[in-house]
Amino acid sequence: MSARSYLWLFLPALALLLLFILAPAADLLRASMFDPDFTTEHFARLVTRGVYIDVMLRTIRVSLIVAVCCTIIGYPIAYFINLQPRSRQTILLFLILIPMWMSILIRTFAWIVVLGRDGLLNEALAAVGLIDEPVRMLFTSGAVLAAMVQILLPIQILTCYAAMTEIDFDLIRAARVLGAKPRQALMRVFLPLSLDGTITGLVIVFMLSMGFFITPALLGGRQDTMIANLIEFQVQRLNWSFAAALGLVLLLLTIVMIVLLRGLGRMAARRILKAGL
């Protein structure tokens, strides 16, 4: 039987996609442009008011920083896990997964406990004598970034790890015996071969960051508002059309950025690797 005869297997997925993604997206588009008659007012408002542009740029910037941080922290952890004996790998992966069992809301609240005025971190620093006055950590951009990185890190670790397990260890041996020092084998063989998976992880983390809502709302200040927070605000005030326009913009920005990241990320990484040799 040809592959074509199995196409019907896609039917449930297709139905779900149509019903719960494409149809709402189309409705979003309609809501943003008909209020109740056709209008571009909402989109015009988005691009002419500096504050909205700021929020968009911030959302992209924060997401980029989170994605890059997760990659820088996650890649070496995945590498370390991949080097361990099989049984220990299972345990370590299990530990990585544990935080993902808890909702983002709870994990965000945990950061309040840690970073608050009378939180664990402030008390610890005071106890050691490093500070006299509690340092303001909650409701800062740093708190938002730290929490987002912590929440999304397992995803990047697992994606990198999955890519690494695909690499045949004999390739590293081949590189070594052909004259590569451990670092050279890493740079010339291991890194290039795990690159695609790493960039995929980076894009996934970026994508998830773009829609983050609870964490900036709870841990950040006014200056940390992201698009999702803006949408929520507009929905609360029953500005459905404007909220819809924001939602569409978020969707478009995310798609554009993913395409850019995949393309540019791969190109840049290739160049860096080549120059680094």
Place this chain on the structure above:
Amino acid sequence: MSVAGLNFRHITKRYGPVVALDRFSLDVAPGEFMTFLGPSGSGKTTALNILAGFTSATEGDVLIGDRSVVDLPPEKRNVGMVFQSYSLFPHLTVFENVAFPLRLRGASADTIKQKVGSVLDMVKLADFGGRMPNELSGGQRQRVAFARAVVFDPPVLLMDEPLGALDLKLREQMQLEIKRFHAEIGCTIIFVTHDQGEALTLSDRVAVMRDGRIAQVGSPQDIYDRPESQYVAEFIGRTNLFQLRRGQGGTWDIPDLAAAVSGIAEANLSQAALSVRPEKIRPVPAGAQADQIAFDAKISDVVFQGDHVQYEAVAQGGKTLIFQDHRGPGSELLPKGLAVRLGFSASDAVPVERETA
């Protein structure tokens, strides 16, 4: 780089209580094609990994060209290696794969171009430099792996079951090519395989491995014609084993065939057996002949194989044996059930140490 010999000196490798290699000692002459032949778990791959630097020996020393290498990392040993799965770098073109060891050695662009070009020429892949490994057939990948392993003129080349993944026809073709490459390059080759045919075809010498030790080392002909143990006799090719019992006045009895034999090399064997290759046994006319051991048997099975026929026969005492007819001019097929008188010459019979189970 000149060709180098190498020496294994009392190499022992233990993994916990398991002894993978047991006081393994072997001298390989410069330019020699040496094959480690054995089943999996016999220690052949461990010996290769210790030579390459992937595994460290528990005890003992390895010398390449009179220089101890046990303390050197793999990249400092300057040996070429062809892996079982080829291990071509999937993200690099054929050209870059082959250029890899040269780049690491800081060769100039011109040198790289010239060397990679000439070695790709040798393996007949001159036009394939721009291809990616996944665009090549198995045989072509094999040749790229070979080119990559020799492009930097290593004095020693290691090959770890390099033909295992190829189908039979391609394997035979690659064997001849490897032979040609070896003649052309002249470097010392350590070849690891479990395929006895490959070992006999390619090698100057074969080391038959068993349980971390060398069971026998010698030229392919030595190993085949003069096996020292039942293990070697049975591992290389097929053979018939007849128990030997010491008779009177320097003769040996062969109870299985109700025959006696004299004049076989008096060996210092505690549990002796006589190994006779199937092609050495043939129908003989009735009546005793000097130097011939003859016996009556009945043909119990006939396997026609084109260029030869393999017969199974049961001797009068009940012992089953096999013999082959290589279908020279005028040879005829013997029918199943035929009673025949079979014989072999005493000089074709090799006394070996018998396994005591």
